[in-house]
Amino acid sequence: MTLTRQEGVLCHCCDCAVAAAVPVSAPRGRKLAALQLRRRLRQQLLLALVALFLFGFNTAATEGEDEDGPYRGKYLGKLNSYHHQVSGDVYAVNEYTFLLVGFNYDGNGADTFFWSGASNRPGPQGFIVPDEYGKTNILDRYHNKDFTLTLPDRKKMTEIKWLAVYDLNNQNNFGDVYIPEEFEPPRTQIGGTFSKRNHNVSSSSIEILDSKTIRIKDFTYDGRGKRTFFWTGVGAQPSSRGSKIPDERGYLDPIRAYNKETIMLELPGDKTIFDIDWISIYDVADNENYGHVLIPDGLNVPPSLVKITPYEFSLPNCRQLHKDLQVSWEVFGPQITFQLSGQVAKTDYMSFGISGSDVSSQMIGADVVVAYIDDIRGYTVDYNITSLAPCVQVLGQNKGVCRDDVVGGLDSFQLNTYARKDGINTISFRRTLKSSDDGDKEIFLDRSNYVVWAFGQLDSNNEPAFHTYYPKSDIIIDFNTTEPVNDCFSFTKRAETPVQIWERARITDASVRTFNAYLGPSGGLRGYQGITGHVSSGLAWYINGYMIPELYLKRGLTYTFKVRGGNNPHSPEHYHPLVITDDPQGGYDRLSDAKQSEIRVLAGVEFTRRGRPKPTAAGPLCLSRYPDHYDRRLDDNFPTFKKFNRSLINICSDEPPALLEITPNITWPDTVYYNSFTHGNMGWKIHIVDSYTKLRNAGHSLATTWLTTLTALLMPLAL
Numbered sequence: 224m225t226l227t228r229q230e231g232v233l234c235h236c237c238d239c240a241v242a243a244a245v246p247v248s249a250p251r252g253r254k255l256a257a258l259q260l261r262r263r264l265r266q267q268l269l270l271a272l273v274a275l276f277l278f279g280f281n282t283a284a285t286e287g288e289d290e291d292g293p294y295r296g297k298y299l300g301k302l303n304s305y306h307h308q309v310s311g312d313v314y315a316v317n318e319y320t321f322l323l324v325g326f327n328y329d330g331n332g333a334d335t336f337f338w339s340g341a342s343n344r345p346g347p348q349g350f351i352v353p354d355e356y357g358k359t360n361i362l363d364r365y366h367n368k369d370f371t372l373t374l375p376d377r378k379k380m381t382e383i384k385w386l387a388v389y390d391l392n393n394q395n396n397f398g399d400v401y402i403p404e405e406f407e408p409p410r411t412q413i414g415g416t417f418s419k420r421n422h423n424v425s426s427s428s429i430e431i432l433d434s435k436t437i438r439i440k441d442f443t444y445d446g447r448g449k450r451t452f453f454w455t456g457v458g459a460q461p462s463s464r465g466s467k468i469p470d471e472r473g474y475l476d477p478i479r480a481y482n483k484e485t486i487m488l489e490l491p492g493d494k495t496i497f498d499i500d501w502i503s504i505y506d507v508a509d510n511e512n513y514g515h516v517l518i519p520d521g522l523n524v525p526p527s528l529v530k531i532t533p534y535e536f537s538l539p540n541c542r543q544l545h546k547d548l549q550v551s552w553e554v555f556g557p558q559i560t561f562q563l564s565g566q567v568a569k570t571d572y573m574s575f576g577i578s579g580s581d582v583s584s585q586m587i588g589a590d591v592v593v594a595y596i597d598d599i600r601g602y603t604v605d606y607n608i609t610s611l612a613p614c615v616q617v618l619g620q621n622k623g624v625c626r627d628d629v630v631g632g633l634d635s636f637q638l639n640t641y642a643r644k645d646g647i648n649t650i651s652f653r654r655t656l657k658s659s660d661d662g663d664k665e666i667f668l669d670r671s672n673y674v675v676w677a678f679g680q681l682d683s684n685n686e687p688a689f690h691t692y693y694p695k696s697d698i699i700i701d702f703n704t705t706e707p708v709n710d711c712f713s714f715t716k717r718a719e720t721p722v723q724i725w726e727r728a729r730i731t732d733a734s735v736r737t738f739n740a741y742l743g744p745s746g747g748l749r750g751y752q753g754i755t756g757h758v759s760s761g762l763a764w765y766i767n768g769y770m771i772p773e774l775y776l777k778r779g780l781t782y783t784f785k786v787r788g789g790n791n792p793h794s795p796e797h798y799h800p801l802v803i804t805d806d807p808q809g810g811y812d813r814l815s816d817a818k819q820s821e822i823r824v825l826a827g828v829e830f831t832r833r834g835r836p837k838p839t840a841a842g843p844l845c846l847s848r849y850p851d852h853y854d855r856r857l858d859d860n861f862p863t864f865k866k867f868n869r870s871l872i873n874i875c876s877d878e879p880p881a882l883l884e885i886t887p888n889i890t891w892p893d894t895v896y897y898n899s900f901t902h903g904n905m906g907w908k909i910h911i912v913d914s915y916t917k918l919r920n921a922g923h924s925l926a927t928t929w930l931t932t933l934t935a936l937l938m939p940l941a942l
Contacts, residue, residue: 295316300401318381323368325367327368328365332397339385354370413428414429439485439488441483444514449477468489532716558655561652561654562651574606576589606625608624618792633660683903739787764899779887784840785882802828841881843881
């Protein structure tokens with residue numbers, strides 16, 4: 224009987240498979256053939272392992288950029304380096320734009336440019352690609368630099384075959400990368416529509432603009448959910464195991480009603496479209512999905528151009544209040560330490576505090592800190608809010624948004640640290656949970672606290688002006704959790720686009736001698752703030768139906784202002800006598816004696832025997848106000864003032880107006896200002912001219928003579 228190798232005998236690699244069938248007593252020739260077969264199999268297996276290793280390595284090299292770092296677009300490859308130390312990685316951002324990462328070039332070429340063309344290889348037939356600054360200058364030295372290059376004349380990546388670093392003088396190619404055949408550059412991708420489940424949720428097809436941005440067209444939702452958010456996560460279907468997406472204005476509040484609107488959503492922090500499977504309109508109170516859209520895998524979209532700045536905080540708990548604002552805290556004994564971090568402008572403030580109500584988030588009665596940084600240091604100032612108006616004196620008492628030390632209280636906040644870095648203000652401070660100041664709200668640890676927050680611009684006195692951003696829903700925080708809580712994410716910032724302000728109004732008609740002055744909302748960034756460049760108090764003067772028009776008055780003529788700005792001195796919000804001075808800010812009554820002495824008062828104020836100013840043009844209140852339940856944060860959605868004005872409701876007293884007559888003379892400056900006696904930043908310019916002829920020739924008038932005159936005549940009847 225012929226013996227063979229047994230399965231239990233130890234062997235190496237492929238030897239066992241072959242040797243198991245080779246008889247021990249086989250002739251020498253058969254043994255030699257078997258040995259050669261084993262060697263060939265061993266070599267083939269080794270080659271297969273090497274190929275598999277190299278494939279995995281190359282895959283990691285090409286895809287590792289996306290997995291280990293930020294998504295940069297579609298990877299084209301490394302620059303082939305021939306001369307002058309050219310190197311770097313090249314990505315396609317979109318069909319027009321390259322991204323070069325870690326680009327190097329020693330700068331020693333004689334006549335070197337970024338060069339591209341449609342020939343098979345780089346040569347003299349091609350065109351210059353402008354550098355990262357859009358210039359076509361000879362290239363300087365680069366060291367490990369990241370930047371984008373955009374093809375000129377709207378040329379597309381599909382129309383070229385290569386990008387090179389090329390010397391035109393010597394016709395020498397220093398380095399290049401090739402565009403693969405049938406290459407598809409990243410571009411906007413069309414997705415599905417929101418499923419129609421409940422609360423009238425619907426949309427047209429969504430557009431995935433880049434790795435972080437989704438545009439939803441014709442979006443509809445009735446706004447009647449309990450706590451409903453834009454919600455995202457992973458998995459086959461929406462569930463409670465997801466997270467919020469800030470709405471189109473960066474808010475994390477329950478979303479409002481929409482009616483066939485086009486909105487843009489940006490995924491929060493460093494989250495991208497590759498990290499999610501769906502976007503839902505989700506009610507977290509009832510764990511109900513009102514409608515959703517699935518996000519396909521493997522989308523070939525451009526990378527996002529937003530700047531991502533990681534949040535930094537040293538305290539264990541953090542709550543994201545808005546896309547651009549977060550608060551963190553820690554309780555230690557009878558004290559609590561806060562840190563406010565906000566992506567705000569240098570002249571902005573951040574505000575946070577305990578609500579004026581125990582059952583809702585309410586500004587009236589709130590106890591808040593106003594935190595900001597000037598050119599020298601940081602500040603945390605204790606404020607008490609008794610009215611939604613700047614702090615003014617009402618019958619000897621200060622009312623409105625007032626510092627605690629102005630209304631007889633104490634500043635209970637102790638500043639710890641402050642810093643401004645990468646456009647983010649970070650300010651930490653502490654206070655006792657229960658203050659000895661009666662005006663301070665207690666911070667409870669045995670139950671949740673309703674809080675308020677806001678941020679916006681400071682006025683010229685470093686006082687908070689009307690806030691630009693603030694919540695409309697209840698914000699509840701439990702400051703005494705057993706485990707740390709943290710829902711904060713990195714700050715993101717897009718390149719700023721200028722706000723398209725509403726048309727500037729001018730009244731230049733020589734026949735108009737009467738001006739009807741009443742109050743109305745200041746209209747967001749497109750309105751008062753955009754037109755004047757000043758911060759807003761929330762209200763503005765409306766003259767003959769226009770918001771803060773520039774008036775052109777002739778010296779020697781008499782003009783009459785019919786003033787309806789409120790005559791109740793008990794009201795900090797709606798008491799606005801009209802004054803004319805040479806000061807563009809207004810709010811004469813709020814100024815110190817030293818500041819008042821620097822201002823020339825031209826009309827609307829007389830002085831008592833003691834030298835105290837007294838307004839003379841305080842008329843009954845006529846107010847253009849918002850409709851009930853309107854969200855004034857949407858003011859900038861109106862493309863024109865005309866459309867904005869049509870949405871307002873006029874509420875006017877039947878009392879006759881106060882009259883302010885003026886006759887500009889040769890002593891008046893060429894530019895003066897109409898404003899409120901009590902509040903700053905509500906009015907605008909009056910141009911004092913010697914002749915209307917030049918104005919008519921220049922065509923400055925916004926309306927024809929009959930239209931302006933008709934408006935002036937009809938306004939008293941309408942009011």
